[in-house]
Amino acid sequence: MWDDYLFPHSVKEALDMLEARGADVRIIAGGTDLALQRQGGRNPATVMVDITRISGLERIEERDGYIHVGARVTHAQVAASPLIRSRAGVLAEACGSVGGPQIRNVGTLVGNVVNALPAADGAIGLTALDAQAEVAERTGRRWTPISDLYAGVGRCTVDSCQAMITQLRFKALGDGEGDAFERLAKRKALILPILNAAVVVGVDGGAVKSARIAIGPVATKPFVATDAAEWLIGQAPDAAAAANAAKLAAQTAEPRYSLLRGSAEYRKSMVEVLVRRALTRALALASGEGGGHADS
Amino acid sequence: MPTLEMILNGKEVSVEVEPGDLLAHVLREKLGLIGTKISCGEGECGSCTVLVDGFTVTSCIYPAMKAHGREVTTIEGLAKGSQLHPIQQAFVDVTAPQCGYCIPGMVMSAKALLDENPHPTQEEIRMGISGNICRCTGYYQIVEAIELAAQRMAEEGGAP
Numbered sequence: 001m002w003d004d005y006l007f008p009h010s011v012k013e014a015l016d017m018l019e020a021r022g023a024d025v026r027i028i029a030g031g032t033d034l035a036l037q038r039q040g041g042r043n044p045a046t047v048m049v050d051i052t053r054i055s056g057l058e059r060i061e062e063r064d065g066y067i068h069v070g071a072r073v074t075h076a077q078v079a080a081s082p083l084i085r086s087r088a089g090v091l092a093e094a095c096g097s098v099g100g101p102q103i104r105n106v107g108t109l110v111g112n113v114v115n116a117l118p119a120a121d122g123a124i125g126l127t128a129l130d131a132q133a134e135v136a137e138r139t140g141r142r143w144t145p146i147s148d149l150y151a152g153v154g155r156c157t158v159d160s161c162q163a164m165i166t167q168l169r170f171k172a173l174g175d176g177e178g179d180a181f182e183r184l185a186k187r188k189a190l191i192l193p194i195l196n197a198a199v200v201v202g203v204d205g206g207a208v209k210s211a212r213i214a215i216g217p218v219a220t221k222p223f224v225a226t227d228a229a230e231w232l233i234g235q236a237p238d239a240a241a242a243a244n245a246a247k248l249a250a251q252t253a254e255p256r257y258s259l260l261r262g263s264a265e266y267r268k269s270m271v272e273v274l275v276r277r278a279l280t281r282a283l284a285l286a287s288g289e290g291g292g293h294a295d296s
Numbered sequence: 297m298p299t300l301e302m303i304l305n306g307k308e309v310s311v312e313v314e315p316g317d318l319l320a321h322v323l324r325e326k327l328g329l330i331g332t333k334i335s336c337g338e339g340e341c342g343s344c345t346v347l348v349d350g351f352t353v354t355s356c357i358y359p360a361m362k363a364h365g366r367e368v369t370t371i372e373g374l375a376k377g378s379q380l381h382p383i384q385q386a387f388v389d390v391t392a393p394q395c396g397y398c399i400p401g402m403v404m405s406a407k408a409l410l411d412e413n414p415h416p417t418q419e420e421i422r423m424g425i426s427g428n429i430c431r432c433t434g435y436y437q438i439v440e441a442i443e444l445a446a447q448r449m450a451e452e453g454g455a456p
Contacts, residue, residue: 002316005298005361028359035318035357036338048315050362076351100427101405103339105351106358189426190340 002038003046007053011136011166017049018162019138027051027160029071032099032107033115045161057166060084066169075104075112075122087172090179090198090282094125097183100190110165113146116156119193119217125181127214127222128198129170137163150221177202177210178285180278184270193217194261197274203237203286213245213279215271217261218253225249225275237283246276302363304329305373313360320344320355323370331371331400342428345401346370352408352427371400374407382452383407386445387438394432402428406442415446 003024008014018025025047028034037043051057057070060081067088069078078084079096091109098104098112098121112122113133123146132143135158146168151157158165173179183196195215202210211229216222228248235241255267300313300322311326323329323346332355335343339357346355347369348362374381380388383406393399402425409416409424416424421442422435430438 001314005315005359007361007364031359031362032339032354032357035359038316039338048359050359052362099339100342101408101424102342102345102352102354102427106353189423190429 001046002048005048005050007050010054011051011057011164014049014051014054014164015136015138017047018164021047023161025049025161027164029111030074030107032103033111051164059167062087062172065171067172069109069168071110071164071166072108073110074106074108075099076101078109078122079104083172087174088125088129088170088179089173090128090181090200091122091125091170093181094121094196094198097121097181097193097196103190110168113149113168114156114158114160114165116150116152116154116221117217118150118153118219118221118223119196120222121181121183121193121196121216124196124214124216124222125198126168126170127224128179128181128200128212130200130212131168131170133158133165134167134169135163136166141166143169147221147224153220173200176204176286178282178287180281180285182274182278184274192260195255195267195270195274197271197278199275199278199282201232201237201279201282201286203283206236208232208235208237208241208283211245213249213275215249215253215275218255218267218271223253225252227252228275232279237287239280242276242279242283245279246272246274249275298361300360300364302365303367305369315361317360318356319346319353319358319360319363319368322360323355323368329370329372333397333400335397340429341398341401342405342425343398343401345404345428347404347408350408350411352405354427369404369407371403374403381407382448383410383442383445386441386448390437390441390444392433392437392441398428398430398432402430402438406445409442410446410449414450416442418443 026045028048057072059070075095075098085092109122112120179200181198184194185191198214200212211232213225228245232245250272253271257264297312301310323332333343335341339354344356405425
């Protein structure tokens with residue numbers, strides 16, 4: 001059971017509470033995962049520091065070419081944000097597929113990262129966008145790539161008993177860039193993905209100039225298919241390039257057999273299908289087909 | 297023991313809770329509002345759905361203290377005296393419930409949907425109730441009921 005439930009009004013006050021109350025205290029945001037961890041006896045913390053009333057953490061805004069997403073922002077807010085839908089559509093698509101409406105109304109995108117699961121749709125979208133997280137500790141604040149936040153399945157390098165992530169940032173996509181998210185699951189809602197894939201590409205002068213491909217859950221953290229992305233650079237942005245890059249991505253991804261998600265062989269085959277679909281859409285957007293990324 | 301203060305179904309309510317209490321438990325066990333059902337207890341099935349500041353939440357995993365200072369609406373808050381809310385009436389008229397256990401949650405999700413989007417398509421209705429699971433009906437009559445409610449509310453000039 002919990003012994004106390006606190007509402008700090010600033011990040012500093014939250015960190016002070018963590019410091020003052022010792023090992024049994026931790027940050028809670030939406031709590032949609034934490035409530036289940038508590039029920040399952042998997043989270044021993046007894047004092048909750050709820051950050052969802054700290055002013056400033058509710059913002060979604062563009063500054064200096066980056067889109068910033070505060071720690072209070074829910075999946076529903078990301079999915080509905082005109083800024084994110086037009087300039088980072090992959091993340092809106094990813095967040096729109098998490099859980100069901102009730103979970104998306106409460107669970108936060110930062111929480112999706114802190115829970116450090118390799119299947120987390122929001123985190124896969126953020127990985128494709130090469131996002132960074134701002135970590136607030138007693139010693140100050142620092143930006144870190146989200147890929148450095150994973151210490152293993154379900155383990156984040158930011159310890160919620162000592163520190164917190166205050167916001168995320170990633171570059172807003174512009175002309176000549178395209179993005180897409182694909183997901184395979186047994187149902188359309190309230191179900192964990194068998195696989196998911198997010199891609200962000202840039203096209204210039206009839207050739208691919210940048211590519212980033214994130215796939216989950218095929219490793220202990222969101223997997224970045226670097227070989228496939230590197231191969232894409234310089235290729236014509238067409239169906240053949242998407243197909244070959246997807247084949248390379250499937251070769252390097254290592255999905256395991258899962259009672260929940262299917263055989264390793266099936267999932268490896270499906271990696272290729274999802275990445276091909278995502279790349280095909282993203283390359284078309286980047287090439288200006290279908291009205292550009294603003295319509296994604 | 298902290299005090300949870302909220303606007304519950306339009307009335308100010310103050311109740312002593314444990315710091316770890318979940319909202320569904322407080323509503324049912326401490327306030328006697330047993331219309332909110334607990335089924336899976338894991339935020340998966342939607343039968344415990346209530347509105348907090350107009351947004352649907354699964355109250356079985358929602359820390360009660362999160363509702364402090366908020367407006368909470370449960371299924372008991374929809375009818376006006378003996379007059380059912382148009383959504384409730386439509387569920388009755390098309391015989392949408394079978395066992396009925398999921399229906400309070402379905403109605404609350406429908407309420408949030410129609411408040412935001414008074415003229416939803418069938419697909420939008422299905423998305424709106426995608427966080428609510430019914431093991432009896434196959435959903436057809438539930439979707440039909442929400443369509444009927446939307447139509448009646450539009451004709452009446454919009455019920456709250």
